[in-house]
Amino acid sequence: MSQAERIHVDHSVTKRLGNWTSADTFEIKARGGGVVVDLRSPGIPAEVEVRVEMQRAMVKLLVPEDATVDQWDLRWSGKGKVKDGQAPAEPGLRRIRLVGTAADSEIRVHRGGVAMVSAMMSREYLDDLRRARKEGRLPVIDDPTRNPFAAPRRQASA
Template sequence: MNATHTPITAEAVTRVQAHYENVKKLGHWTSDRRFEVRARRGMAVLDLRSPQIPDGDIDVEVDLDHAMVKLLVPQDAHIDHWDLRYTGRGRVKDWTGENGEGRRIRVTGEIRHGEIRVHRGGVATLSAMFSREFVQDVRRARREGTEPTVADPARSS
């Protein structure tokens, strides 16, 4: 067992389902560290950069069938996908491929003809900014006189 590994206790699990649809969870949308993602011919975007997510490992269990999951993570995140099973074509696309010394994100489960895309740092910010949710967040922040949180959740805390 790794010295930096934080055991997962009986915590709440956030479930995300994307069957034939696109689901985006951006900004400060959760404070959980365990996620279950089920997608069939759809796409799910999970923003895991929020400082409201407690310290420790993040577990993402996936069940993908002809689907894609995009993870928005900090630049120094460590993506562990050792326990991920593939049936047919499937892969984890991490353009930089650099696993940093930051928070560990463990991805488990099964991919059937799908993929997981990892966007880090500035690319994650741009990915969040090119969404309807960002425009809605900017309009809300302007009305309320606050800062937008979708582009960079860590900035507003």
């Protein structure tokens, strides 16, 4: 078991995008703020536990299309819910288990193209694009499964 990634947000927003960790446990403490956590990297194990302690906060999880999000051990007080509009009908290979407490909070699950667009709408993506261009590679924030050193496809001239 690897060490847990700890994220603490108090009335601010933080994002962890791309290939940023290989941990299997994430501890998120958020109060009056927002957290975006990218769990699409191939370096992240198939079984992941996300421990939350939320108060008037929002956590957005970017997950693979076939990931199963288990919210059985999540305790709610006040308003709030897990928004997962694209949940797969069949359980996938990856399992994300949500545990902890959420008071007047919300957890959003973005998959596939929606997760890509969410990652692309960030300052981190622009920085990654600039670094990729300088280094002659492809960006990885939008798709952490992509090989950054694969030859880019050239379009044929007319």
